Amino acid sequence: MSIQYSSTQTVPLALPYDNADQQREAAVFGMWIFLATEVLFFGGLFVAYIVYRYEYPAAFKAGSAHLSIMSGAVMTAVLLLGSLLVAISDVLIRRRVHDSDPRKAIVRNLAITTFLGVVFLSLEFYEWGQLIHEGFFPGPQFNLARFAESGAGGRSPEMFFCLFFFMTGLHAFHMIIGVALIGGVATALYRTDNIARHANLLENIGLYWHFVDIIWVFLFPLFYLVEA
């Protein structure tokens, strides 16, 4: 059996646009620009990271030793797998001719991705909990004594954890939004009669999801893989 979807006729056209292609182009282009602003947003933090890592190499080495590489690696793998599933879903929803109804596969992929996102966040929250328990949360109560032997001077280890919590925190904030969006679009696709209606939505949410993944791909080595 072959099922045919025509995406051009089923997407409701908004006022400014002449046709569905133009509307799709605008949506995707808008998302790319938004992601560019996000790159600059995180960019300020990466600059701060570079400055302080250059200034306090010992503190970054000592701080990184308290992070679990294993946990970080699992989190990375979980995210990359999720991105793969989203990418496959995006290809499926755009394909005009299918051997079977692609909806089932797409919804399943996105549901798994949502679950993987939750796994990522759980691992991250667990690690934060551990670190906070050990007194590594920045502030006047920061457990500087743990770094007495490390050779990191002053309050510099606090700077490492400041950046760690701020950058992973901001990333987690994006992840929470991402999980909600992926879960949302999965639900919408599960309910709709015509999945082509949501093709632009899925493409844009997918772009966002990949972006959040890429940020993590930089965060993981910068925090977890500082030379041991």
Add this chain to the structure above:
Amino acid sequence: MTESSNNYLNDGSTIRSWLLTTDHKRIAILYMVSITFFFLFGGAAAVLIRLELLTPEGDMMRADTYNKLFSLHGIIMVFFFLIPSIPSVLGNFLIPIMIGARDMAFPKLNLISWYIFMTGGLFSLITILVGGVDTGWTFYTPYSSTYANTYVLLAAAGIFIAGFSSILTGLNFIVTIHLLRAPGMHWFRLPLFVWTHYATSLIFVLGTPVLAVTLALLGVERILGVGIFDPALGGDPLLFQHLFWFYSHPAVYIMILPGMGVVSELMACFSRKPIFGYGFVAMAGLGIAVLSFLVWGHHMFVSGQSVYAGLVFSFLSMLVAIPSAVKVFNWTATMYKGTIFLKTPMLYALGFIGLFTVGGLTGISLATLPFDVHVHDTYFIVAHFHYIMVGSAVMAYLGGIHFWWPKITGRIYSEWWGRVSALVVFFGFNLAFFPQFVLGYLGNPRRYHQYPGEFQVFHIMSSLGATILGLGYLLPLCYLTWSLKYGRRASDNPWHAKGLEWETSSPPPTHNFVTTPIVNEPPYNYGQPHREEEIGEGEPAKHHVEKAEVES
């Protein structure tokens, strides 16, 4: 076209139809009303500052009150008036019409931008009501993060929020300009107003996020008591300045570039000539936007950055003079052998060129390291950036408002009052700020409520000029408002100008054009001579003709 026909203004008159509108023209009006309100707020602070500075002693207020006033003045004027002024009002109104589109690419996002802007503005107003902030608009650390005991977090939150309004507006402009141009409107037929807004939007989307994250770091530092930017706790205060100026220097070009776009339109229209060197003027705008990201270090010549960095930033800052001069020379070349009509918008445009030249040339002086060290943090700096940000940017804003007022409202304002106000603004501005160059050169530092007695004469001149300037700003508020009810009705193209916005009715219909226009001529295709009496007048005659037709 009479007002009884369908236009965006009479398409719904409830408050709801305004507050929930997605029509870019109505959103522009929402912005216009909001930023006028903020302008009056920031202006009131300026009045108090200039009053205090009439005498050398601090007799009207205490030092910390003065600090709060200039901080409030800076924050409100920069973030809630100047940055949104031309882009959010005129840009919002005109860009879709100028390119022949029905609306912006993302109409709902456009409305959301306004709500975000107002939320940020609300935070700032609350900051003022609960006690203000005294860090200056620059929020330099560690003063702002560790020592200031005023409402830094609240003020920073307001700016953080308003920043997202800028980002979304810029995003909307870029997508709109890329994808919604009418048939035949290819890139090099775009009005220069659109080109400069494209350049401005690039700064919006690439610069503003950096300011946002910088303010977020400042907030974290203040809340957690950590030392990201506090040297006492291992932080680097220079990092804050680098990040802050990476946005805030381009932000100055956010204020001036759209003004350059307005002036390009006015020059061509009131010289009755195509703009000289169209391609160069368009590319100069992009050049300024690109360079704007490479010059932030000139704010930090005496902050302790390396001398070598200072030298590079000095050189790069001087490069900005090239595209800026391209624009100024091309405007004057446009006037050369043109048929010049000194109508109100043109007076503002000419004022812009004069003030921008002074502001720009002193900018080159300041880019020179040794001279900057001499006048750093003096009134010379204050005068310089007011020539750009107030002299030029506000002149252009007012010029644009006057030029497109008949299109926006369908009414003609009093030309006589318009010319008077343009002259009053120009005269008042120069009297207010030129003496500050002298003050700065003589060594009067900025941001103090007291000063040595020998400077008083310059401060009195400045305060007098500021009073005249304030009057000049209030005049348009009066006669433009008056024209809404009593002004003559405007024809579709009262200036006999070129550009798609003049091909639709005044005010335009809800979706801008009845049929999508097709562009088949180059930009600024001026040529037909007009008599001065023909320009800028209402068309009562046409009104009578239509009436007569109905009667017959």
